[in-house]
Amino acid sequence: MNKFTEDDLKKELETKEYEYGFYTDIEADKFPIGLNEEVVIAISKKKNEPDWMTEWRLEAFRVWKEMEEPDWANVNYEKPKFQDISYYSAPIQKKQLDSLDQVDPELLKTFEKLGISIDEQKRLSNVAVDIVIDSVSVATTFKKTLNEKGILFMPISDAIQEHPELVKKYLGTIVPTSDNFYAALNSAVFSDGSFCYIPKGVTCPMELSTYFRINEGGTGQFERTLVIADEGSFVSYLEGCTAPARDENQLHAAVVELIALDDAEIKYSTVQNWYPGDAEGKGGVYNFVTKRGLCEKNAKISWTQVETGSAVTWKYPSCVLKGDNSVGEFYSIAVTNNYQQADTGTKMIHLGKNTKSTIISKGISAGHSQNSYRGLVHVGARAKNARNFSQCDSLLMGNLCGAHTFPYIEAKNKTAQIEHEATTSKIGEDQLFYCNQRGINTEKAIALIVNGFGKEVLNKLPMEFAVEAQKLLEISLEGSVG
Amino acid sequence: MLEVKNLHASINDKEILRGINLSIKPGEVHAIMGPNGSGKSTLSAVIAGKDEYEVTKGSVILNGEDLADLAPEDRAHKGIFLSFQYPVEIPGVTVTNFIKTAINETRKAKGLEDLPAKDMLKLIREKADLLEIDRKFLSRSLNQGFSGGEKKRNEIFQMAMLEPKLAILDETDSGLDIDALKIVANGVNKLKSKDNAVIVITHYQRLLDYIVPDFVHVLHNGKIVKSGGKELAFELEEKGYDWLK
Ligand SMILES: Nc1ncnc2c1ncn2[C@@H]1O[C@H](COP(=O)(O)OP(=O)(O)O)[C@@H](O)[C@H]1O
Ligand SMILES: [Mg+2]
Numbered sequence: 001m002n003k004f005t006e007d008d009l010k011k012e013l014e015t016k017e018y019e020y021g022f023y024t025d026i027e028a029d030k031f032p033i034g035l036n037e038e039v040v041i042a043i044s045k046k047k048n049e050p051d052w053m054t055e056w057r058l059e060a061f062r063v064w065k066e067m068e069e070p071d072w073a074n075v076n077y078e079k080p081k082f083q084d085i086s087y088y089s090a091p092i093q094k095k096q097l098d099s100l101d102q103v104d105p106e107l108l109k110t111f112e113k114l115g116i117s118i119d120e121q122k123r124l125s126n127v128a129v130d131i132v133i134d135s136v137s138v139a140t141t142f143k144k145t146l147n148e149k150g151i152l153f154m155p156i157s158d159a160i161q162e163h164p165e166l167v168k169k170y171l172g173t174i175v176p177t178s179d180n181f182y183a184a185l186n187s188a189v190f191s192d193g194s195f196c197y198i199p200k201g202v203t204c205p206m207e208l209s210t211y212f213r214i215n216e217g218g219t220g221q222f223e224r225t226l227v228i229a230d231e232g233s234f235v236s237y238l239e240g241c242t243a244p245a246r247d248e249n250q251l252h253a254a255v256v257e258l259i260a261l262d263d264a265e266i267k268y269s270t271v272q273n274w275y276p277g278d279a280e281g282k283g284g285v286y287n288f289v290t291k292r293g294l295c296e297k298n299a300k301i302s303w304t305q306v307e308t309g310s311a312v313t314w315k316y317p318s319c320v321l322k323g324d325n326s327v328g329e330f331y332s333i334a335v336t337n338n339y340q341q342a343d344t345g346t347k348m349i350h351l352g353k354n355t356k357s358t359i360i361s362k363g364i365s366a367g368h369s370q371n372s373y374r375g376l377v378h379v380g381a382r383a384k385n386a387r388n389f390s391q392c393d394s395l396l397m398g399n400l401c402g403a404h405t406f407p408y409i410e411a412k413n414k415t416a417q418i419e420h421e422a423t424t425s426k427i428g429e430d431q432l433f434y435c436n437q438r439g440i441n442t443e444k445a446i447a448l449i450v451n452g453f454g455k456e457v458l459n460k461l462p463m464e465f466a467v468e469a470q471k472l473l474e475i476s477l478e479g480s481v482g
Numbered sequence: 483m484l485e486v487k488n489l490h491a492s493i494n495d496k497e498i499l500r501g502i503n504l505s506i507k508p509g510e511v512h513a514i515m516g517p518n519g520s521g522k523s524t525l526s527a528v529i530a531g532k533d534e535y536e537v538t539k540g541s542v543i544l545n546g547e548d549l550a551d552l553a554p555e556d557r558a559h560k561g562i563f564l565s566f567q568y569p570v571e572i573p574g575v576t577v578t579n580f581i582k583t584a585i586n587e588t589r590k591a592k593g594l595e596d597l598p599a600k601d602m603l604k605l606i607r608e609k610a611d612l613l614e615i616d617r618k619f620l621s622r623s624l625n626q627g628f629s630g631g632e633k634k635r636n637e638i639f640q641m642a643m644l645e646p647k648l649a650i651l652d653e654t655d656s657g658l659d660i661d662a663l664k665i666v667a668n669g670v671n672k673l674k675s676k677d678n679a680v681i682v683i684t685h686y687q688r689l690l691d692y693i694v695p696d697f698v699h700v701l702h703n704g705k706i707v708k709s710g711g712k713e714l715a716f717e718l719e720e721k722g723y724d725w726l727k
Contacts, residue, residue, distance in 0.1 A: 429534065434570045436554035437530050437563075438584035438640065439591065448583055452574025452623070 033086045037061060040188050043088050047157050047191075050164060060177035060187030067181045073343035074372040074404055077312045080251045080286060087189045087222075145205065151235075152197040153208055156224050159195035166197055170228055174257040174292050174320070182253040182288040182314075186222045190255070193224035198233040198264075207462050209238040225256040229264035229299075236267040238465055250275075250285045252310075258293030258301055262323065265300040266293060269461050271469050273476065274309035281339025281368070284311025291315065292347075295355075297323035303346065304331040304460045306469040308476040311340060316374065318347035321355035321383075328357040331457040333469075335450075335476050336369030336401070345375040345406075350386035350416070359390040362454045365401035366477060372404040379416040387417045394424045395453050397446075397477070425453075447474040483508050483679050484529075484648055488540035491528045498524045500704035501540065506648070509676040513690055513715060514683045516701035517723050522683045523567050525701070526650045530564045531557045544648070559591040561647030565637040565654050567683075572624040577636060578606060580624045581643050588644065609642040613669045630657025638666050642673055649673075650681040655689040667692030687719040700726055 040061045044054040069079055146153050152163060160167050177187040198204050229235050239256075252274065260266045268291075277284025287310035293301040303317035319328030330346035348357035357377065365371040371394065379386045394403035405422050427449055435445035450473050451458065458466050486504040490497065498521050506512055514522055528535050529542055531554035542549045549557055572580065585605075586596045597605070610620060613635055625633050634654050641649050651670070655663055670680065670693055682693055690698075690712065698714040699706045700723065707726050708714065 428570070431570050431572060433527075433530075433532050433554060434566065434572075435584075437558055437566075438580070438644070439555050439558035439588040440583055441553070441555045441587065444583065444587060448575055448580070449572055452572055455574035 034083050035061075035085070035087055035189065039087055043189055043191065046088065047160070049157075049160055052164075052168065053160055056172070056177075057188050060184050061189075063178045064181065064184035064188055067178075067184055069181050073314050073374070074370065074406075075312050075314065075341040075343050077286065077341070082185070085251060088191055149202050149205065150199040151202060151204055152195065154195055156190075156193045156195040156226060159226070163195075163197070166228065167195070167226065170257065170259055171224075171226060172257075174259060174294050175255050175290050180290060183255050183290040186224060186253050186255045186290070190222040190224035193226075193254070195225075196227045196235065196237065198229045198235045200230045201232045202230075203233065204235040207236045207238050207465075209240065221250070221252045221254070223254040225254070226259075227257070227266060227268070228259045229261060229266050231261045232263040233261075234265045234267075236462060237269070238462065239268070239270045240272075240465075240468070251288070252285050253288045254290070256289070256291040256317075258291075260293060260295050260299035260301050260326075262297040262299060264296070265302075267302045267304070268293070268317070269465055270303075270305040270307070271461075271465060271472060272305065272307045272309050273472050275311075276309050276336075276338065276340045276476075277311040279338050281311070284340070285309065286311060287313045287315060289313075289315040291317035292320065293318070293328070294320045295323055295326035295328060295352075297352070298325045299323055300327040300329070302329040302331070302460065304329075304457065306333045306335075306454075306457070306461070306472065307342065307344065308335040308472045310342070313340075313342040313344055315342075315344045316346055318349065319357065320349045320351065321357065321386075322351045323355075324352040325354045325356075326352055327355070330357075330359045330361070330375075331460045332360070333362045333364065333454040333457045333473070334371055334373075335364045335473060336366070336371045337476055338367040338369060340367075340369040342370070343372045343374055345373045347376040347378065348388060350377070350379045350383040350388070353382070353384045353386075355383055355386050357386075357388045359388070359392075360456050361390075361392045362457055363392070363394045363403050364397070364450060364453065364473075364477070365394065365403050366397040368400045370402045370404070372406060374406040374408075376408040376410070377418055379411040379413050379418070381412040383413050383416070385415050385417075386413065388419065390418075390420045392420075392422045393453070394422075395450065396424065396426045443474075446477055450474075450477055483545060485543040486525075486529070486540070487543065489525075489528065489537065489542060490539035491524065491535045491537050493524075493535050497538070498535075498704050499528065502701075502704070502706055504699070504706070506679050506681070508679055509674075510697065511674070511680045511682060511693060511695045513695035513698045513712075514681060514701055515685065515698060515715065515718055515723075520701045521704045522701055523652055524704075526564055526652050526681070526683065529557075529650060530554055530562055555587070556591070558644075559588050561678075563641050563644055563646030563649045565634070565641060565649065565651040567652040567656075569625045569628075569633045569637055571626045573626050575624050576621050577624055577639075578620045581606065581640055584640065585643060605643065609639055612642060612672060613639050614665050615639055631659065631662045634658055635662060635666060638669050642669060645673065645678075647678050648681070649678070650683070652683045653685070654682075655684050655686060663689065664692060687715045690715050702726060 037058060040057050041054060044057055175183050177184050196208060227237055258266050258268060274285035274287060295301050301319050307313060317330060321328050328348050334342045334344050336342050345361060346359055359375055361373045363371040363373055373392045375390060377388045390407060392405050396403055403424060407420050409418055411418060431449060432442055432445050451470055458469060461469055484506040486502050489499050489502040491499040502525060516522055531552060544560060582602055589597060615635060634657055654666060658666060682695060695712050698710055698712060700708040
């Protein structure tokens with residue numbers, strides 16, 4: 001029979017190259033490798049930053065120097081050599097651009113390959129895109145519509161120049177420079193990222209979206225994102241990432257800080273498919289991200305993420321539920337294949353009364369990959385009537401991969417109600433045969449089953465993003481049954 | 483339409499089918515009866531192309547084409563449908579989404595465009611009505627938490643949607659109460675035409691009162707040990723299988 005055998009499928013998967021494995025030739029302005037105070041100062045200078053910012057970076061650098069890289073996560077990798085990385089890389093073309101015609105054609109081609117041509121994005125729907133390519137934003141669209149509502153959405157480097165009072169007030173308040181090794185590093189050297197401020201009572205009329213890409217080989221990427229939703233406002237923020245295939249490991253250590261003031265709501269969605277390395281586990285992005293949000297009274301923050309990429313992922317989008325009646329949500333699909341390793345999850349810190357959190361984590365592992373969920377639910381002494389519901393489901397393909405769940409619970413208030421459910425399942429031959437018998441081939445069947453498995457999370461994504469996420473799930477799992 | 487010739491099949495080196503011969507013409511209904519473990523489900527799985535079974539001898543020919551090299555989905559595209567004895571669950575995939583995918587994949591294989599959503603919806607409604615299926619049922623996850631009867635009715639709903647050339651109903655009657663049995667049988671009969679054929683696998687005469695077979699075969703130990711007309715089913719009902727062994 002010419003039907004795929006397990007071995008055929010495995011082989012096909014191994015030879016399946018990274019769909020977005022291309023590399024654009026854009027001249028880059030790149031710092032020599034290495035990190036010291038001079039480099040930190042140079043980055044700050046390059047961006048024309050005020051002194052307080054330079055000082056802030058230096059302080060972070062000093063803290064970082066004293067820190068050790070953490071090793072408690074369930075991942076194994078060769079530690080990056082932090083002195084072998086160049087800490088700044090910007091496309092040569094630095095002029096502020098008013099229209100797409102001014103963008104480097106090479107760059108536009110890159111976007112087309114990614115299927116995210118800005119042109120399309122513009123027309124597609126009311127998505128404003130702030131594209132961060134190799135550290136410097138080269139295109140910002142839809143600025144006008146946002147301006148009319150008083151919404152600020154810009155590269156963080158611009159915000160430092162134009163709205164220093166806001167940046168100064170909030171930067172580093174949710175993720176302090178000393179929070180962890182990667183956050184400290186990011187604080188010292190971040191090159192760019194996005195800044196967003198929604199004024200009181202304003203509902204942002206469109207999804208705000210940033211595409212991060214890693215382009216230049218051997219450069220570290222340290223994006224910094226700051227989203228502030230003032231009282232009673234609402235914003236839905238999309239973050240998408242794709243990186244071209246590279247041989248050497250690339251370090252990515254982003255920091256995202258969200259602030260939801262009283263009665264505000266932030267929905268933060270991520271679709272991440274950075275280069276996961278090849279079939280032997282060579283290359284791929286190291287993704288060490290610190291994402292955290294603070295909820296004031298009656299505020300709500302939802303993190304939704306679909307993670308299919310990176311060689312090593314270390315990421316725990318968290319919510320600090322400080323205000324009474326605030327709500328934190330975490331919806332996650334993490335896919336690992338080949339030799340990918342992911343240690344991801346969330347922290348829900350209940351401090352206020354009647355705070356509520358929901359955690360839905362769906363891990364899908366194939367190949368030789370390791371997929372761990374690590375979640376902390378903390379209920380503080382004053383958090384009366386805090387409630388949490390956690391559900392962690394794992395789907396395994398084949399016998400060589402692993403799924404792990406590490407739920408931590410700290411309840412310091414007796415009224416807390418904490419529920420945890422976990423399941424592990426496997427895509428079975430019988431499920432596949434059933435689909436095949438109905439005329440659905442194995443690849444399509446896997447996509448169907450996986451999408452069904454992740455449905456609760458996919459449903460949380462904005463429409464256009466959900467479609468893209470489903471496509472990514474299919475790409476990253478094609479032929480991966482065993 | 484279907485010729486099964488001296489079919490031998492085994493799983494894990496254990497021979498289960500030991501020389502089956504069967505000839506089915508368009509418009510016919512064949513019943514296959516036989517004790518548990520005689521190989522009925524194995525025969526249907528082998529016809530449908532399940533990979534785990536190894537065909538060691540003989541062949542299955544559909545409309546003149548040997549199916550040996552065809553994957554299960556290709557066989558499905560050629561009009562083979564199997565109503566499973568034990569339908570599997572697919573969490574998170576609704577009945578509607580599943581059948582929509584099945585229909586469109588089958589159309590794609592024939593070089594056709596996806597069925598427009600409007601037409602799909604109309605077709606789903608029509609077939610759901612035929613089988614007296616509640617609309618709410620259609621948005622539930624496939625077979626998850628379904629009762630035995632709901633699972634079987636859903637199988638026949640899919641059959642109605644896909645309009646196969648050859649339908650194999652593997653113990654579709656088990657788990658159905660008499661009312662549901664009548665609805666399902668009525669559905670099957672409505673779909674019958676002079677161009678398609680049905681294989682009904684059952685233990686009981688009961689179903690054959692509603693889906694009347696042209697031929698009845700008794701399977702035992704991987705072989706067809708007796709064939710006859712519909713009266714054979716009555717005889718089996720009375721005497722059991724022992725006299726045939
Ligand atoms: N996966 C398997 N491995 C080993 N033996 C099997 C397997 N599947 C079925 N069999 C055996 O094949 C024989 C026929 O099974 P089956 O076709 O299900 O019978 P029926 O449908 O007539 O009850 C039984 O003896 C059963 O135990
Ligand atoms: Mg059986």
